Amino acid sequence: MGMLCLDTEGCNYLNRENARFCTRCGIPLQGTLVQSRYEVQALTGNDRSTVTLPAIDRHNGQGVTLRVLRPRQSTQAERENFLQDAELALSLSKHAQEPGSINVTDFGKDGPVAFLVKSEYVAESANEAAGQVTPAMTPRTTRQNVQQQAYNWLAEGNRLYELARYDEALKAYEAATTQDNLSMEAWSGKGATLLHVGRAEEALLAFDHALSLNPNDPDLWNSRANVLHELQRFDEEMYCYDQALLHDPNYAFAWSGRGMTLAEQGQTQEALMAFDRALVLDSRQCVIWQAMSDTLYSIHRYNDALIAIDRALELESNNASLWDIKGNILRRMKKPDEAKSMHERATLLDPQNATAWFDRGNDLRDMRRFAEALTSYDRALSLDPTLAAAWYNRGNVLAALHMFEDALESYDHALD
Structure with a gap:
């Protein structure tokens, strides 16, 4: 029976028996003695670059916490910086020996990983509690309750x-x-x-x-x-x-975030370049395809916007908002029949989506099917009575039907 990686969400690799580090992601496995001293018990926290592992210090049987740099996601320079920071933290910890404080007590390298060790300082005697401290760092927890420390x-x-x-x-x-x-x-x-x-x-x-x-x-x-x-x-x-x-x-989310902010500031070409870079790095991000489509739409590049929103729909075909966006692009391309089909798909997926009903009404208005358009606007306004554009377009449809008093009332609502 092999050893399962402690990172069950991000890795979950089944390693060979007696392995010390995960073959796929490189972090220590449960039971590994890091630097022949710290016995790894579990994983309690992880992010992109590090994992947090409760462990037992075999020198004294006490519980400690290891913070380990992920070897597969870090460069040699990052490992050196990590160890330099750990050395500084260890130096600072020597001057912070108050009961209950968390201190760095050790750091180093073992196999593929760089790590630091943290534990809770506890005064060992009445004299220390009174202020006469010694250099010893004694965590409160032992093997029996290390999992409680992990909680x-x-x-x-x-x-x-x-x-x-x-x-x-x-x-x-x-x-x-x-x-x-x-x-x-x-x-x-x-x-x-x-x-x-x-x-x-x-x-x-x-x-x-x-x-x-x-x-x-x-x-x-x-x-x-x-x-x-x-x-x-x-x-x-x-x-x-x-x-x-x-x-x-190669951090895709920074490129996409940069692109979205540039788009908001009207720097569309720079935004599109950022989105391109993000999608080269991770083409499975629906939100980036949508942002690219919105940006292309804003500069009237409707054919390109349609391609981008189709890529988003390949990833999330049940997203009503994406179908609504596709319908709006098609309407701008003077294809109201196709646009109406997209907006109807959006209303089927999300019947409470007022914007989709409003957009369906716009398609029907463009097709001069005014009575049906009026029904769609009324449905949108029943879901969101504050939708001013729906009141205004409803007024236009009523005027086209020569229902002028009703049209004026609808315009009044739009101005409220």
Whole structure:
């Protein structure tokens, strides 16, 4: 029976018996003695560049946490930077020996991985509790409860975040950063959650703290860019994309984010170049094909926009919004019959989509089928009475039917 990789979501490779590191992704396997000392127990956290592994220090039987750089996703320069940062953190930890604090106690290389070791400092005697500390770092947990240590606030925060229970997740991440102020993952999770609950300025501070712990992580630079976009600080946002791409020139999400911001600022050619680069790197990203289609549509390149939205539909054929977009492109190409078919497909997939009903009404209006257009506008307005364009176009259809008083009333609603 082989050894299954601890990263069951991202790798899940079945390795040969007695293997120490995963053949596919390179991280230590359960039971591996890292540097003949730290026995890996489980995996409790992971991101693009690192994994977090609770372990037992075989020298004293105590529980520790390993932060391991993913060998397959890191360069030699990144491993050297990681170890330099770990050495600095170890030096700083020697001056932070208060009970409950999380300190870096060791670092090094073993096989393909670079790692650092963190543990919780506990005063060993009444004299130390009174302020007379010794250099010993003694975690509270032992082998029997290392899995309880593994159940940490970071894991709880990640679980609640995935469930969209953001207020609870934020409390968990705050507890995680208190428990381990050096946890980049906890600060990053806190930042993402703060952004979700509309506290962008605080989210920016959280990501800044995470970046101070790992300034070479493109994911963090990309996340910081998202916050700055929310704050409409676009020049700083673009700087973050530049930093992400400096550390990973093949990071598709930085290229796509850069493209979307350039498109919003009217720099369409630069945006299209960024989308092209993103799609060369990852052609399975539906949202990038959609963004490219929207950008091409904005500069009246309807044939190209149609090709891009078809690529998006190949990836997500049940996405009503994509069918709606395709219908709008076809209407601009003076093909109202085909456009109506696309918009009807959108209403079948999502009958509560007011915009799709509105767009179907526009197709019927262009085909001079005014009574049917009026029915579609009424359906759209029953779903969203604030849709001013639907009130206005409804007024135009009523005027075409010589129902002028009703048309004036519809125009009044459009102006409300």
